[in-house]
Every structure is written in C-alpha cells, then in structure tokens.
Amino acid sequence: MNWMSIAALSICLASALAYGLRRRWIDALLAAVAGIALAGGVGSFTLPGEAGSTLALDAKAPPAALDGIRSIKLDSDGLRAAQWEDLPARPLAWTVPGTPTIRVDFPRTLALGRMFTLTLQRSWKEAGRLQLLAENGEVLAEARGDGPLTVQWLPPLVERLVLKARLLDAKGKLVDQGPVPLTVTEPAPLQVRGRFGAPSFDLRTLDDLLAASNAVIDWQVELGKNLRRSESARVEMKAPDLEIVDAAWFERAGDATRAALLARVAAGAPLLVLGANAGDPGLWSRSLGLKLAPQPADKSIGTHLPMASGGLNPPEAHAGAWQGEDGLWTRDWHKGRIAWLGVGGWHRHAIEQPRALALWWQDVLDRLRVSRDAALAWLDPQELPLPQQRLTMCARGEALQKSSALAFPALGVTLPWQRRPEYIDAACAAVWPKQPGWLQMQAQGQGAQAIDGAVYVYADGDWTLWQRAQRREATARYAARTPAPVTGTAARRLPAWPFGLVFALAMLGLWWRERR
Numbered sequence: 100m101n102w103m104s105i106a107a108l109s110i111c112l113a114s115a116l117a118y119g120l121r122r123r124w125i126d127a128l129l130a131a132v133a134g135i136a137l138a139g140g141v142g143s144f145t146l147p148g149e150a151g152s153t154l155a156l157d158a159k160a161p162p163a164a165l166d167g168i169r170s171i172k173l174d175s176d177g178l179r180a181a182q183w184e185d186l187p188a189r190p191l192a193w194t195v196p197g198t199p200t201i202r203v204d205f206p207r208t209l210a211l212g213r214m215f216t217l218t219l220q221r222s223w224k225e226a227g228r229l230q231l232l233a234e235n236g237e238v239l240a241e242a243r244g245d246g247p248l249t250v251q252w253l254p255p256l257v258e259r260l261v262l263k264a265r266l267l268d269a270k271g272k273l274v275d276q277g278p279v280p281l282t283v284t285e286p287a288p289l290q291v292r293g294r295f296g297a298p299s300f301d302l303r304t305l306d307d308l309l310a311a312s313n314a315v316i317d318w319q320v321e322l323g324k325n326l327r328r329s330e331s332a333r334v335e336m337k338a339p340d341l342e343i344v345d346a347a348w349f350e351r352a353g354d355a356t357r358a359a360l361l362a363r364v365a366a367g368a369p370l371l372v373l374g375a376n377a378g379d380p381g382l383w384s385r386s387l388g389l390k391l392a393p394q395p396a397d398k399s400i401g402t403h404l405p406m407a408s409g410g411l412n413p414p415e416a417h418a419g420a421w422q423g424e425d426g427l428w429t430r431d432w433h434k435g436r437i438a439w440l441g442v443g444g445w446h447r448h449a450i451e452q453p454r455a456l457a458l459w460w461q462d463v464l465d466r467l468r469v470s471r472d473a474a475l476a477w478l479d480p481q482e483l484p485l486p487q488q489r490l491t492m493c494a495r496g497e498a499l500q501k502s503s504a505l506a507f508p509a510l511g512v513t514l515p516w517q518r519r520p521e522y523i524d525a526a527c528a529a530v531w532p533k534q535p536g537w538l539q540m541q542a543q544g545q546g547a548q549a550i551d552g553a554v555y556v557y558a559d560g561d562w563t564l565w566q567r568a569q570r571r572e573a574t575a576r577y578a579a580r581t582p583a584p585v586t587g588t589a590a591r592r593l594p595a596w597p598f599g600l601v602f603a604l605a606m607l608g609l610w611w612r613e614r615r
Contacts, residue, residue: 104138111135126612133605140598153192158570165189176567177574180482181489188581193574199223200568201266201275207479207555210286211257212312214458217264217279218249222568226269231279234260253454254283259537259553277562280537280555287471290315290332292339296347297376298322304446305343306330308460321348341469342370346377346411357386365433369467375409375443389428389439390418400426404452404459406442413441429466438467474498475542475550478525482569484556486532492540495525498550502542504528506549509539532556 111134118127154168158175161182165171173193177183205217219229229248231240239262240250250264260283265276291314295302298320309316317339318330342363349357349372364370377383380391391411398408406426416423420430426442440463448456475498484490492505499516505528506513516526532538535558541549 107134107138111137126609129605129608129612133602133609136598136602136605140595140602162186173574176570177577179485179488179570180573180576181491183573183577186577188577190581191574191578193578195571195575198567199564200571201562201564202568203264203277203562203565205279205281207280208282208284208477209254210284211254212286212457213461215252215254215281216249217251218247219264219266220247221266227274228267228271230265230267232263232265234262236263254281257283257285259283261537261555275562275564277565278555278557282553286312287473288313288315289341289469289471290317290336290339291341291343292317292336293319293343294348294352295320295343295345295373296349296351297345298328299376299443300446301373301375301443302345304449304456305460307449308457311457339368340471341464341467342368343373344370345373346375346383350377350379350382361386361432364435364437367434369435369469370432370437371463371467372437372439373443374411374439374441375407377409377411380411387437388419388430389413389421394441400442404445404448404455407444409441409443411441413439427463427466436468438463472496475502475552477552477554478522480554482573483562483566484532484538484554485559486534486556488531489529490532490538490554490556491519491527491529492554493519493522493525493527494542494552495522498542498544499526501544502550504543506541506543507538508541509533513543535561 111131114130114134115127118124118130152168153170153172154162154165155172155174156162156178158173158178161178162168163185165187168189170190170192173191176196176198177193200222202220203217204220206215209215217229217231221227224245226243226245227248229242229250230238231250231252233239239252242248242250248266252262260281262279262281263276264279266274268274289309289312291309293302293306293316302320306316306318315332315334315336316330317332317336318328320328322328342360344360349360352360360370374391377391383389383391390413392414394408394410394412396410399405400408402425408426412426413421413423413428418428421428421439422430423439426440428439428441430437445456445459448459473496475494475496478493478495480490480492494505502516504513504515507530510530510533512530514528514530516528519525519527530538535556537553538556540552540554542552543549
C-alpha cells in the first residue's frame, strides 16, 4: 500500500461518512466501493504466484528477447557467447550434458622460423591419433596417445594457408576434424647489443644464428689487452630489444658500466648472461642476487640437445627470485628480465642439428620474453567465427591512435573502432560474416597506409566437438552472471483494470442518484 491508496481510502471514508450522516445508505455504500476500487487500482497490490513463465530454450532458434520470461530451462549445450550477451540475465536451470568435447589450441599467426604447435585435449581418455594435414591432404605430423595430443610443424614459407587437423580413434574412425588457418609472417628483425670478454666458438655460432634471422647486431668481443673485434649495427640502435653479455665481460666491467646496464634492464630491456666463463660467485650474489656453486667438470644439461654445464651455476632450480630449467635461470628485474644461461658448447650442434639448435635458441629467447611489438596486433576471437553470427574483431597497438575505422571490403562495410570494457588497451568492431573462408579487413588511417589483416570464418560443421565445448563454456558464464534461482513462488501484481471498472461503475451510480 502506497500513499496514493491511503489517500483514496481516506477520501472514500469521508464521503461514506458524509452520506451516512444524511442517512443515504446506498450512496454511502457506492462511495465506499468507489474509494476501495480506486485504492486497489493505484496501490500496486500483489498476490502469491508465478511472475512470468519458464522458457524451454531451443538452441537452434534462440529468442530475441526474454520479455515475460521469469527463468530459462535448457537441455542442450546452450548458445554461443555472442548470443548469450544479447539476452538479459535470467535464472538458468541447466545440467552440463555428458557427451564428449574437445578443445584445440594453436597460434593463428606465426613468424617464419618458429615451430607451429597444435594441441588437442579431449574430455575422455582413450587411445587415438591426431593428424595435421597440408592443403593437398599430405600428412605433415601425427601424434598418438590416450591423453592430450600435440603435433608440430615448421612452416617453410611466408604465406597464408589453411591446414587441416583430424582426430581418429584407435580403430581409425573419424571423431572430429576441422580447418587450421595459419598466417606465416616475416619476422621483425631484432636489435641485439652484445658485449663479451672473451672469444669462443659459441659466440661465433650465436652471431651466425642472429645474422641468419636478419637481426640488427651491435657486437663487441675482447680478443686481448686493448684488442677488440667489433661489428657495428647497420641501422641506428637507440633501444635494443636484447642485451647479451658473457660473465667475463660483466665481471671485468666497472661499477658504473654494470649500473648503466642494469638500469637499461630495469627500464624494460631483456638481458641474457652467458655464464659458462663465470669466475666470481660473490659478484653475482651481490649484484643480481644469484648464488652460484661449482659444478662437476663432466656434467651435461638438457635432454634434446645436451649441453656442457658451466663451471659455476645455481645449485637449485628455484632459488629466491630465480627460476631455472634445463640450464636457464630467469628472474624479473623491475620492468625488464634477466636470464642466466649456464651451459656452453652449443656450437657442436651447429653442423649436425642446425634446425634443432635454432629452435633451442628460440626457446631461450621466448623464456626471456624477447619480442618486438607490432604496430597493430590483431587479437584472436574468443570463439570460432561462424557465418551469420556476430564476430567481434579487436586489435591493439600504437597504430590505433592513427586509425579511425575498420573496413571489411568483401562485406562493403567500414565500422568505427569502439572500446570494450574487457579490453583495456584495445579497440573492437563487430561484423556478421556471410560465408566461410578468409575475411579480409583493413585498419583505416587518416593519411597513413591501411594495415591489412584477415580472420578465418569456419563452416557450421567444422570442429563440432570444439564448438560444443565453446557453447558449454559460454552457457556456464551466462549461468554465473544470472540471479540466484528463486525458491518458492514469486509475487504477482494484481491487474489494475478490474478496480478501474468497479470504480467507474460506482461513480456512475452515484452520478445517476445525484441527478434524480
């Protein structure tokens, strides 16, 4: 009951009392009925009962709105994330189905020279095979097992291609399959500054590997007293992407030189220390908090590529801020990162296993987090893009400051960039693809050259078990953001029109009696 209903009851009581004092009992009754009806019409009274209905949701024909729907009942895998985002929050009665699912993980963009890795995880444990196929159907890689399956392949060229992966059971029957889109890009040349206190075959091999990757190198090696071999960078190097020193150079450098180097690392430059020729454990403990201990002369480290251990190395894999594995110990240093490589003799693998050695060095740089940020980095969609389904494409990078819109030439649309709350430093645009295949896009700039990109749109029948897993994940997120299910019955508001009808009839009766 609100103030309007209280006022209506007060007026009806006064009117009925006035008619009663004049002994007009029928008029008093009509006045009381009119007042009570008016109070009921404006009082927003409720009765126990269901407020709205329960919708049995059909995933093949999702509703556009949930007006009048109190709760949702679901028996399938659910909807895609984009479809759930368009619906308001409602309590969801749903039990996760027990049918099998898979999850596939692989990079959509890869720099030439990097190993492509595809990993497939199953919701069940059973012997099976995972095959990676080329565009002509040739098997590029295969893995067998009853757990997670991983295949690897080294792309030979810079190109955009669509591989294919398929999962087979122990009898060779197809379980699931789908396209694997991949864009192989030309690697951005790293800018590397190296300072070394003694020459070695390892340094020569490392120099050759960096040169083969088109890196910009500023290289200085102390050959003896006042004798130095230098290699100048082919372009100006203001802030190198990687600093490399050997332990001998660091130990001989003055305090000011070491402090300047560590200041650059603190500002964000990764530092790799080649520790095979270290000789002063106390210096490393004081300067970097790295405790070193003597190692056996014949000790080797590594499984795929055995390396000779340095004379001084950390005695444990995890020591304070340092975390080590396979002869490489790393730690964060303010905004930068430092790595201690406690192995040597990798030049012995340069002739017999050059590819394996290059991949090993790539892993070292990855663990040190050495990379160059692209002007515009496209973000992978959160779920598989499908035709006629909303696709949100996002990007981040400095080029966004000069780009005002994202164009899709095949669709004939240009959309302005929009900020999204889930991406702090990125901008997005939503589009509805029409058909499967590569969808070209261009980040439009003002007076600058457009930056091209592409996203692959899958067919409805691609990766059915993976799509099933994504729908379940999206449904679980929707269930987590909805209100808690209501216990018991909800209140139902009384309709106002019956009270209005009674009020009108009572007032007409009073009017008729007053006119007589």
